[in-house]
Amino acid sequence: MPDTNPPAKSEPTFTVTNPADAEAPIAPSADGPKLILIAEDDPFISRMYQIKLESAGFKVIVKNNGRDAFEAIKSEHPNLAVLDINMPELSGLEVLGALQNDSFDFSVMPVIVLTNSSELSDRNTAHSFGAEYLVKAELTPRQVLDMISQKLGIAKEGDPADTDPKDGKAGKGLK
């Protein structure tokens, strides 16, 4: 819980954790590492998530356009897909539309639409496919990672089961 520490002698609020220590127990499962597809045309951003996810033990495929992402979903069968909306070739939402046309079974692969567009219509479209809709700028990579873990049903240490996508952050950060 937030405390009343005087600022002068306050310790850094975020405990610096060793990636191996922190994430190692999460990702490995009975079936081996989970495969995450990231469709993102900004390489800085995709790299950022890739580092964070891989450090948590996930296997990551990065695609920088919608067409490639669609193909990869069909050929690689990732456990979860993180789709940007504004991308070359096909937008993230068009990828979802194309998958639906292809009678894709969304129940085997949770989808997170991760974008900086906060248009209501986009949000509604994403929800209509059963996808989670998150705004990139409002989340840290850590929070995205927590969300993914939650979607894949990977329990985290010390947190009550919750539908709140951001529930992981406080627990992790404050401990």
Next chain:
Amino acid sequence: MLANIILGITLVPLIALGLVVIISNSKRVINRLLFLFVLGTSLWVIFNLMANLAVTDQADLFWSRLTIVPATMVAYVFVLFSHYFPVKTPIRRFAHIIYVLPLILSIVFEPTNYNASSITAGQTNLAVGAAYYFLVAYYFVAFISGTLRLWRTHNHSRGLQRAQIRYILAGVVFTVAPTLLFSGILPLFGINQLLSISPSAALIFVALASIAIFRHRLLEVRFVVARSLAYLLLLTVLISIYSGIIFGLTQLIFHGSTMSQAQNLTYIILSVVVAFSVQPMRGFFDRITDRIFYRDHYDSEVVLNSFSKIIVSELDLNRVLKRTITELCEKLHIQFAQLVVFNNERVYRVEHYGTLPKRLMVAPELARLDAPMIVADELEGGERKHLMERHGLRLSMSLRTREDFVGYLLLGDKLSGDIYSSQDIELLEIIGKELAVAISNAKAYAQIQEFNLTLQARVDHATNRLRVANRHLKELDHAKDEFISMASHQLRTPLTTIKGYLSMMLEGDAGKLNKAQTEFVDYAFGSSERMVNLISDLLNVSRLSAGRFLIQTKPTDMVQMISEEVHQLQTHASAKHIKLIFEPPPEPLPPAEIDDNKTRQVVMNFIDNAIYYTQVGEVRVVLEQHADKVRLEVRDTGIGVPENARKKLFSKFYRADNAQTIRPDGTGLGLYLAKRVVEDQGGTIIFSSVEGKGSTFGFELPLKPITQPHEVANHARHKSSR
């Protein structure tokens, strides 16, 4: 013998004139006086005639003596007439006695020797008494005073009346002067030869009075004369024809001999009965046909009434003109008429009735008719008469209200071809005034309407310009929202990277940081976080104005949400040496149905503000449950909100002065959005402040939303239930 025939002939028109005058209007004093005047003259002529016809000197004397009574009566009546015509002027009682006395004297002395005393050799030798001298003197006085009086009146009157007086005067002078000479003065000198002729001078009077009556509408007798004459002719013709036919037929069928005297008489009487029965029947059919065809007869009251009705009921100038001119012409049976309305000395509107004139009058011509009323028939000649005749006009009136000149009413011939009667003239005088006022009003109304039209046009024009400007503004506003939306999205992409990598550095993804590095990166991370929120505010405001601001609720753990926000801002508070304390409720809180993102932003905004505007002390965040509501308060020990700023504090882009000084980069959007977010979720904003001591900002939200969740929220639920 010739003298007697002339006298006999004189009698017929004289009696006819008297009858006509009294029949046409027996109640009017002028008619009565004129009747008495004519009666006296007639009696005088009759007595003279009787005297001429008398066989014995005795009879001659009797009739000659009698003549003085009607003669005195005529003189007396003439004086009265001069007083009563054309309008009554008072006669002094004394003067009246003086006038009336000779009449009494004439009756008293009539059979005595003070009158004519003897006649020998058939009137040519008449001996007269003292009364005779006196009466002749009286005739002189009466004649001269009456004439002078009428002459004076003549000089003061004008138009029709002047003409009437002139003819009456002429009639009297030309009748009385020779009569006085022949019957009054000459017999005094023993010259009696012309005595028997003198009464025939009355013919001159009859002729001139008739001119006054017929040409100058004296006494309204025209109508009576016309009808009576027609009646008389009808009777004569009918009786002649019937009798002729009866006699002719009896001669033809029965060869003359078989018809008895009595039978013939019966038939003649029958024909008279038939002739007399014609008039009532004709009257009956007249009334029926009068309703169908125009007749030169109307009731002034009725016309005035219907005229007033039109004037009262119409305001539109064109309709006033059309209806009044039509009414006037139809009721007065006028062939054509023209109403010319002026405005600022120029012709403004013209309305016609009947056949259009060949040439319209132009303004300078009309200007010559500038008189209340001009009757062409009364003009002797000259420019006006010439002008009116050239345009076929019989009457012109210039219409004026008390203040304004309105225009002209120009009338052509009557359908009957008659001249305008004095009934017409009187009616027109009244109507002219009403018409002037009505036209003046309607004109003002028309001008107001014209003004309204131009005004309306201007308003329309201005409205159009405003509409265009408004559309332009809306486009600009839309473009602004688009821009904010696009800019915000574009800003978010680099911000995602900055914030993301900074958070990863703090999380040790790039290796362990030392204390200073951690501190610096933490500052940078906090600032990037604030920028993200700022962009969210901007987006929300642009959504609000675009009507795309929607609350999407889902079950939220508020304790967790607030502790996260407090944690986020802890570094910031520490840097300012301010204590940031969170007091969660003692009992666990059930999940609240709220919009997580937006409420989170509100909480973050309250705490962030509190830290910013507090120099020393603490910021205390208190979360409590009150029945089915959750209450958050952020209490600081900061600068507080000045009294004058409190009302506007929650409006868009508003910033209090003291806040402006401390934090010049604030947007003035945080509290505006906070209020919207809280109220849109059925909650209330909590705010209290003491300037210089500190403020409390917060909200109270229902744990369950009052309204059903939005469609969008249903999606979320649907999804989460899977």
